[in-house]
Amino acid sequence: MMLLLVAMLVAIMAPLFARTWRTMFRALGLQGLLLAVIAYMQLGDHAQPGDIAGWVMIADLALLRGLFVPAFLERMVRGRTRSPELELVPSDLVFWGISLVIVVTALWFGAKIPPVDTLPSLHLGVALTAVLLGLYVLALQTRPIGQVIGAVIIENGVVLLELLLTHHVALPVELALVGVFLGSILAFGVLLRRLETPTEDA
Amino acid sequence: MNAILLTALIPAAGGLLTLIPPVRAFALQLLLLVAVANFGLSLALTIETPADAVVYLGQGYFVFDATAQLFMTLINAVFLGVAGFVAAHPRPDVGARRFGRRFTGCTLAFMAASNLAILSNHLLMGWAFVEATTLTAIPLIGHDGTRAAWGAAWRYLLLSTVGLSLAFLGFVVLERSVEVSAHEGLSFFLNQLDVANLGSQTFAHKLGILLVLFGYGTKLGLAPMYSWLPETYDAARPPVTTLLAAVQFNITFVALFRVLQSFGASDQELIRAVLTAMGVASMVISAINIVATRNYKRIIAFASINHAGALAIGLGVGGSAIYGVLLYAVSNALVKAVLFLTAGQIEERFGTKRTDEIQGLLHEMPFAGIFLMFGTFALLGFAPFGSFIGELVMMGGMIEAGQTILFAATCLILLLVFVATGRTMFPMIWSASKRDAGRGSEPFVDLAPKIFFLLVLLTLGIYMPAPLNELLGQVALSLGGPR
Numbered sequence: 001m002m003l004l005l006v007a008m009l010v011a012i013m014a015p016l017f018a019r020t021w022r023t024m025f026r027a028l029g030l031q032g033l034l035l036a037v038i039a040y041m042q043l044g045d046h047a048q049p050g051d052i053a054g055w056v057m058i059a060d061l062a063l064l065r066g067l068f069v070p071a072f073l074e075r076m077v078r079g080r081t082r083s084p085e086l087e088l089v090p091s092d093l094v095f096w097g098i099s100l101v102i103v104v105t106a107l108w109f110g111a112k113i114p115p116v117d118t119l120p121s122l123h124l125g126v127a128l129t130a131v132l133l134g135l136y137v138l139a140l141q142t143r144p145i146g147q148v149i150g151a152v153i154i155e156n157g158v159v160l161l162e163l164l165l166t167h168h169v170a171l172p173v174e175l176a177l178v179g180v181f182l183g184s185i186l187a188f189g190v191l192l193r194r195l196e197t198p199t200e201d202a
Numbered sequence: 203m204n205a206i207l208l209t210a211l212i213p214a215a216g217g218l219l220t221l222i223p224p225v226r227a228f229a230l231q232l233l234l235l236v237a238v239a240n241f242g243l244s245l246a247l248t249i250e251t252p253a254d255a256v257v258y259l260g261q262g263y264f265v266f267d268a269t270a271q272l273f274m275t276l277i278n279a280v281f282l283g284v285a286g287f288v289a290a291h292p293r294p295d296v297g298a299r300r301f302g303r304r305f306t307g308c309t310l311a312f313m314a315a316s317n318l319a320i321l322s323n324h325l326l327m328g329w330a331f332v333e334a335t336t337l338t339a340i341p342l343i344g345h346d347g348t349r350a351a352w353g354a355a356w357r358y359l360l361l362s363t364v365g366l367s368l369a370f371l372g373f374v375v376l377e378r379s380v381e382v383s384a385h386e387g388l389s390f391f392l393n394q395l396d397v398a399n400l401g402s403q404t405f406a407h408k409l410g411i412l413l414v415l416f417g418y419g420t421k422l423g424l425a426p427m428y429s430w431l432p433e434t435y436d437a438a439r440p441p442v443t444t445l446l447a448a449v450q451f452n453i454t455f456v457a458l459f460r461v462l463q464s465f466g467a468s469d470q471e472l473i474r475a476v477l478t479a480m481g482v483a484s485m486v487i488s489a490i491n492i493v494a495t496r497n498y499k500r501i502i503a504f505a506s507i508n509h510a511g512a513l514a515i516g517l518g519v520g521g522s523a524i525y526g527v528l529l530y531a532v533s534n535a536l537v538k539a540v541l542f543l544t545a546g547q548i549e550e551r552f553g554t555k556r557t558d559e560i561q562g563l564l565h566e567m568p569f570a571g572i573f574l575m576f577g578t579f580a581l582l583g584f585a586p587f588g589s590f591i592g593e594l595v596m597m598g599g600m601i602e603a604g605q606t607i608l609f610a611a612t613c614l615i616l617l618l619v620f621v622a623t624g625r626t627m628f629p630m631i632w633s634a635s636k637r638d639a640g641r642g643s644e645p646f647v648d649l650a651p652k653i654f655f656l657l658v659l660l661t662l663g664i665y666m667p668a669p670l671n672e673l674l675g676q677v678a679l680s681l682g683g684p685r
Binding site for chain 2: 113114115131135138144147148151154155157158161162164165166167169172173176177179180183184187188191194195
């Protein structure tokens with residue numbers, strides 16, 4: 001589990017240092033797949049008979065967040081953007097330094113919240129890293145494509161935190177949450193396609 | 203099937219019907235039919251159900267209590283007014299016909315989700331339905347197809363999604379704090395939440411509450427993440443803006459009420475401090491913007507932020523102010539409906555949203571001028587409208603709670619808003635017309651919804667019917683108000 005959480009941390013930070021939006025979408029997909037593996041392992045730890053909601057969540061993470069989100073967003077953006085390049089965070093020591101401070105602060109914060117134990121602390125720290133870095137990206141980005149990446153990173157951070165819980169939500173609630181996430185991604189994709197259309201001044 | 207759930211199922215079925223090509227030709231008639239059915243049903247259910255009754259439905263996922271009774275009737279009344287306005291306002295151009303079809307489908311889906319959000323007995327389920335209303339509103343906001351319209355839809359989606367994600371994060375943090383301290387899960391069913399006995403007054407618990415308030419505050423247009431609201435209200439067509447301002451605002455308000463009903467007693471100090479701070483910040487920011495803006499639609503939008511701030515302060519003060527908050531919220535839904543629908547007609551006639559380019563409204567559009575005048579009076583909290591009584595009770599609650607500085611600050615901001623709004627809006631109505639355009643046509647069917655809203659507003663200010671008073675009292679009681 002420790003290795004998975006470290007991999008997740010790397011996958012969360014990867015878009016910040018990547019230079020093309022394709023790589024960033026793939027990093028989002030990787031985050032989804034890692035979340036699915038973590039959820040699968042958590043389900044094994046707290047398995048309850050007939051826990052359909054848990055399996056729905058794993059399917060959501062693997063199929064929706066891991067495969068559909070990057071593929072759909074890439075399809076929506078393909079041929080619409082002026083350049084394959086994108087900087088989520090300016091290539092500047094100051095902005096990279098702030099990113100690093102956010103990561104360290106989130107991990108430190110995770111270690112201070114009870115129960116102070118290595119695995120839950122790291123889990124909480126990585127989830128907080130995703131939420132804070134997502135907000136940081138949103139604060140810096142003016143391009144819709146960058147903003148949607150920030151928003152999905154936040155969403156993934158919230159789900160990672162949700163995986164820390166031992167009590168899962170009931171099936172109707174899980175289905176409603178999946179439906180809402182799918183709807184949000186579809187709306188983001190459609191709007192992204194319209195807004196990323198090169199304008200006359202491009 | 204329980205009749206209460208029909209208030210969501212009827213619009214949902216209507217929305218699905220609009221997907222069938224032959225039905226599309228009658229989309230607006232279908233919209234009006236569903237709106238009449240839904241308003242009639244919600245009113246009948248509210249009249250026949252005692253104010254203190256609590257009915258659980260759908261395996262406990264939904265509840266019909268005083269809060270649901272009050273707000274379900276309110277949003278369906280606004281829906282009926284908007285549907286009547288759109289159905290009475292057909293224009294021959296293709297764009298308008300397409301708008302009618304899209305408006306019908308998305309509005310019916312929006313209303314289905316809105317009614318379910320109000321009925322939700324589960325905090326996360328309620329959250330999901332609020333988000334669903336956001337998603338169904340996107341095609342309506344961006345309908346004009348301009349880059350500005352899609353840009354407004356984008357910012358609306360982005361900030362709503364981020365705000366609601368933070369609210370969801372808050373719920374997860376709350377659950378985690380309970381799991382750690384009490385070694386059991388937190389039931390998100392309202393009737394099973396026993397926060398006081400879980401003894402989880404940890405830092406994580408407080409952080410969770412903070413995130414939930416901040417998230418829902420964003421959806422209500424409260425500072426600091428309010429910037430989506432004026433842009434969206436300005437870019438969307440008048441019926442869409444009315445739905446956002448009078449329906450979506452109130453369902454988010456109900457979602458916030460559900461949090462207060464669950465955690466208000468155990469986390470009173472934190473909730474009051476956060477809501478008051480967000481409310482004061484919103485009122486200050488909106489007042490500054492009202493002074494600086496020369497776009498009448500944006501002025502009404504910033505006034506909406508101002509009202510959201512006043513409502514947050516009222517909730518923060520608590521006690522007897524809660525009754526005023528409810529009356530103010532109900533009145534404001536109707537005020538915003540009157541003003542945004544009128545603003546749309548003025549824009550259609552004059553082709554501008556700038557206040558300094560419009561004169562002689564009473565001469566060119568007498569009814570629109572009268573509605574804008576009375577709507578602005580109600581917006582500013584003049585007697586004899588319901589908003590006046592609501593504001594008065596909230597102010598009284600501040601004095602009663604010993605919050606004299608807050609009272610003085612609120613009075614000062616309201617005075618500033620009063621002067622700034624009056625200075626900008628009233629010359630549009632009363633000044634002499636500089637163009638020779640003649641009197642425009644204003645058919646009665648266009649006016650009927652607004653007359654209905656104004657009459658209800660007057661009724662709330664002059665004579666409060668006993669059953670409504672009892673209902674308001676019951677909701678206030680559930681939020682910690684006096685018996």
